[in-house]
Amino acid sequence: MKKSDRAGGVQPAKWLLKLYVAGQTPRSLQAFANLKRICEEHLAGEYEIEVVDLLKNPQLAEGDQILALPTVVRKLPEPVRKIIGDLSNIERALIGLDLRSRPPKADHERVKTG
């Protein structure tokens, strides 16, 4: 499952995303698929996804303060942001990745349902 999708050849990617999972559970596979789709839609050619399996490397959880699984950590561009969950809520995933600005509070429901 460890994959690096890199577009743009030798140039370092503008977006570095780490996906933390624990084994190949349906939820982690779902998360990876959702993340990949979002990136292809919004960041084609500019992103890199690194999948970290904590079952294999449990010591890595502490560094990024991973608590929930799955978690996507946006390492680049800074600041670091985290999105937890299987990313089935695309809107919130986009907000979490800062690809869409957070809607005003009053409009929150509308955006979410829409």
Add this chain to the structure above:
Amino acid sequence: MRSPKSKTVKPGILPGDLPKCPTGIHGLDEITFGGLPRGRPTLVCGGPGCGKTLLGMEFLVRGATEFDEPGVCLSFEETAGELASNVASLGFDVAGLIARKKLAIDHVHSDRSLIEEAGEYDLEALFIRLGHAVDSIGAKRVLLDSVEALFAELENEAILRSELRRLFRWLKEKNLTSVITGERGQSTLTPHGMEEYISDCVILLDHRVTETVLTRRLRVVKYRGSTHGTNEYPFLIERDGISVLPVTSIDLNYAASDDRVSTGVAGLDAMFGGKGYYRASGILVTGTAGTGKTSLAAHFVDAACARGERCAFFSFSESANQIIRNMRSIGIDLGRWVDKGLLHFQSSRPTTFGLEMHLIRIHKLIAEVDPSIVVMDAVTALLHSGAATEANSLLLRLLGFLKEKQITALLTTLTRGTDAQEQTDVDIASLVDTWLLLRDLESGGERNRGLYILKARGLAHSNQIREFLLTDHGAELREVYLGDAGLFTGSGRVTQEAKDASAALLARQEIEGRQRLLDRKRKALDAQIAALRVGLETEEHESRQLIAQEELKAKKWEQGRSEMARSRSADAGSPKRNRRAKARGGRK
């Protein structure tokens, strides 16, 4: 991996059957009859600043250092560095323990503002981190410090709740003895009802301020499968960790000693049938200011040290040096016993700490010194540093503890002049076995000290008041003067004694005069008797002479007659007459 034994445990059975994990915290293991439930989670909850984290850390550190059980701390609030420096003041070398792989601290932190929740998730990473830490050092103990902090960090409470439930189950499965801390809730023990998940053992910490004095308390709310002390126990956070005081767990079944111990004052010993107090009894000395309570205590201590016994002297009004100096003025050198290590002073201002702190300090010194005699000078001051009811129960527990330890305790209390003499601030009279009352006896423009024995359980004792004198060679008890003119003490007594002495002298002289008169009479009589006897003797003598002359005369007459007869019988003597004459002579 639970031990097979724990599976058979049912609630409500005797202590000892449930495997327990000693915490190593002073007093806590006594309250819980051996420690926390082994291999199960324990909830420790309480308000901010009540010492939850500290209790948890001490549990880990003592486990690592004293029981060879490494521990993992999953901290949701403080970083490892902060935790280490917080407990460094208690002498816990956290960094050293981490280096030796006896302790692992993982700071779990997430900032809600930087986290977006997008879809389903679980807290598997938390399990992985904890599992990793546990495996890396072979941990047996776990501390989850304020796991409820997660409620602030994660939006989805339903997930969090089910995950926490899974976490506690996981801890049990791993047979990890864990302490989980939680804040105090409004209506429930914790704000998020954590006690629903952790039902094996719940400990509640509390601190409250009564009359400006802070008291920390600990209560075991629940302990499934084990009996436990149910009261609120005072505890302290001290230089070497937490001390809980399980004083009320002591039953009233202490041994009663027949051994007696001298009061240190010969006159007072005499009032107790010449032997003094019972050993391991409680002695209360009450009196108004300046009646010599401390001096009486000093005598007691001095005598005990002279016998080679160890004593602990708790003073709440004077410093050790001041007591030593003052007692020197009445000829008691307490300094030498301090030098010899027999006498230990602990002077503290009553207002410095709360009651419980005093109590724990007393306990600590007693544990260190192991004395046979304890003096607490002016308990009154101590009693005023907290609420009266608490003070009463505290003293009760303390006396119980001392009796249990077979320590003779002498307490002094100060009564105000306006109070009833026989009333003490707290009704500690029923707690003590012997009660001495020192009081001022005012008469003739001076105050003198009087001493009574108000009660002495199981001891024959004098019911008399004695005058209590403080001389430069110690305390002395004098019989008070009790005569026709009333009761006298001090110079009144001296005057009255002098008066009595002169009256006695007069009486003696009178007797002597009569004696002499009698002697003279007897002598005169004797002389008379002698004179009469002399007269009698003279008369007797004369009479004898007369008799002798008469006899001689008669004899001579007889002789003359017989000679005449002899001369006649030569002529006409008949044998018959002769014979008659002979017989007459013979009869004569």
